[in-house]
Amino acid sequence: MHETAVRPASCADIQEPQPATTTLATYKDQFYAGKAAAVTRKLGKGTVTYIGVDTTTGDLEAALLRKIYTTAGAAPANLKADFLVAWRDGFWVATNFTSTAQPVPARAGAPLLLGTRSLPPGGVAVWVE
Numbered sequence: 001m002h003e004t005a006v007r008p009a010s011c012a013d014i015q016e017p018q019p020a021t022t023t024l025a026t027y028k029d030q031f032y033a034g035k036a037a038a039v040t041r042k043l044g045k046g047t048v049t050y051i052g053v054d055t056t057t058g059d060l061e062a063a064l065l066r067k068i069y070t071t072a073g074a075a076p077a078n079l080k081a082d083f084l085v086a087w088r089d090g091f092w093v094a095t096n097f098t099s100t101a102q103p104v105p106a107r108a109g110a111p112l113l114l115g116t117r118s119l120p121p122g123g124v125a126v127w128v129e
Contacts, residue, residue: 013052015039024064025053038064046072077105083119094125 015036017023024038038060040049049068051061058081069076079085082097085105096102096119104117106127115125 012037012054013050015050015052024049025051025060027053040068079105090128092127092129094119096121096123 012027012032014032015038017036017039018041021039021041023036024040025036027033027035027037037053038049038051040047047068049064051064053060055061066076077085080098080102083094083102084097085092085094087093091113092106094102094104094115099121101118101120101123104112104115104119104125104127106112106117106125107129110127110129113126113128115123117125119125
């Protein structure tokens with residue numbers, strides 16, 4: 001990953017990277033200019049990443065997370081911003097806050113306990129995998 005300059009929205013953490021830590025993004029203006037906004041380091045068999053910036057659009061945060069997960073071998077879903085999917089106590093729960101129907105990201109054959117595979121606006125789906 002390479003460094004990206006960012007502009008904080010409303011809040012931001014200033015980080016002081018330690019040895020063996022890689023800076024993923026730096027701030028480009030204001031009091032924060034030139035300081036680390038996101039860092040990562042290898043630890044044991046994995047990595048620890050801290051994103052201390054809250055950008056206006058969230059695009060940087062999403063791009064960093066997508067890169068981190070992809071590098072780790074995971075395949076992150078590409079969901080709309082207001083389509084939320086969470087794991088809760090053994091169940092997957094999807095809530096559609098968008099204005100259009102969204103496909104539920106359950107694997108083929110996974111039984112839906114509530115909702116439909118094409119989730120309407122305001123809809124909720126629950127399934128087990």
